[in-house]
Amino acid sequence: MELYGYWRSSASYRVRIALHLKQLEFDYKPVHLVKDGGEHKLEAYAQLNPAKLVPTLVDGDFELNQSLAIIEYLDSKAGPLLVPSDPKRAAVVRMLALDMACDLQPITNLRVLQYVSGTLGGGDDGRQAWIEHWVSTAFAAFEKRLEKHAGVCCVGDEVTLADVCLVPQVYNAMRFNIDLTPYPTLVQVYENLQQLDAFQKAQPESQADAT
Ligand SMILES: N[C@@H](CCC(=O)N[C@@H](CS)C(=O)NCC(=O)O)C(=O)O
Structure with missing residues (x-):
């Protein structure tokens, strides 16, 4: 592949x-x-x-x-399996995954940031304000969900699609210096996942094209 x-x-x-x-x-x-x-x-x-x-x-x-x-x-x-076979568990995993992949990532994507900072004239400050607003909106809700569903991972102790979608958005938030202290459960789950070999191998800085 x-x-x-x-x-x-x-x-x-x-x-x-x-x-x-x-x-x-x-x-x-x-x-x-x-x-x-x-x-x-x-x-x-x-x-x-x-x-x-x-x-x-x-x-x-x-x-x-x-x-x-x-x-x-x-x-x-x-x-x-990253989406569990149990229907209720699968639905919770998808809910969390979509919080990140559907409600957050698209509005902080490169082309949207370029539009905000360039076309709309927001500049670097406008872009930063945009990211901080939408990341904190999404992470505040996600923190509440994790208080209900998390164990070592987003949903219990098994790695699922929710974890796969969370980690890149936390990486992105850290890249833009977003304060993560209001989201202790989210940070704990992120740190737990960073211990795993697969997550380490996938890290942006470990890729051949990282500059
Ligand atoms: N929903 C798509 C999103 C893909 C996407 O937004 N890719 C971004 C990078 S994370 C991209 O190619 N951005 C280029 C651009 O914004 O010009 C997916 O999950 O694959």
């Missing part, structure tokens, strides 16, 4: 964690999101993803975009 991604992309980071948890071999194909206006906007990459976003997984002649669809596909290939 091949994974087209970018070291700092949170959606690529999710897929890397899932691949490592499942111990699936893959070739990592870096797509630079910043250099020369972004390699993801070039025709060669748009052939793989017309939405011009990373990641893309290629498995033989099968090409797939959208990190959550990719992770579900990987779940069908190899264990451990």
Whole structure:
């Protein structure tokens, strides 16, 4: 399999964690999101993803975009299951995963930040205020959910899709110096997950394209 991604992309980071948890071999194909206006906007990459976003997984002649669809596909290939089979547990895991991947990540994505700071004229301060507002809104709610559901991981003591989606957003928040002290449960779960080999291997700074 091949994974087209970018070291700092949170959606690529999710897929890397899932691949490592499942111990699936893959070739990592870096797509630079910043250099020369972004390699993801070039025709060669748009052939793989017309939405011009990373990641893309290629498995033989099968090409797939959208990190959550990719992770579900990987779940069908190899264990451990990241969405549990118990329906209630699965629904809770999906709820938490979507809090991060659907309600938070898209509004802090590169193209949105560029629009806020550039097109709308917000500059660096506007971008920072935007990130702080939306991360703290999402993390405050997530902290409450974790108080109800967390063990060592987001939902009990097993690693799930919720953890795979949380860690990249915490990495992103730290990158933008967001104060995490109001979210002690979230920070504890993040630190627990950072101990695991798969999460370490998937870290942005450990990727070949990290600069
Ligand atoms: N919902 C998509 C989101 C993909 C996405 O937003 N990718 C970002 C990096 S995390 C990207 O390619 N951004 C490029 C840009 O904003 O121009 C997924 O989960 O795969």
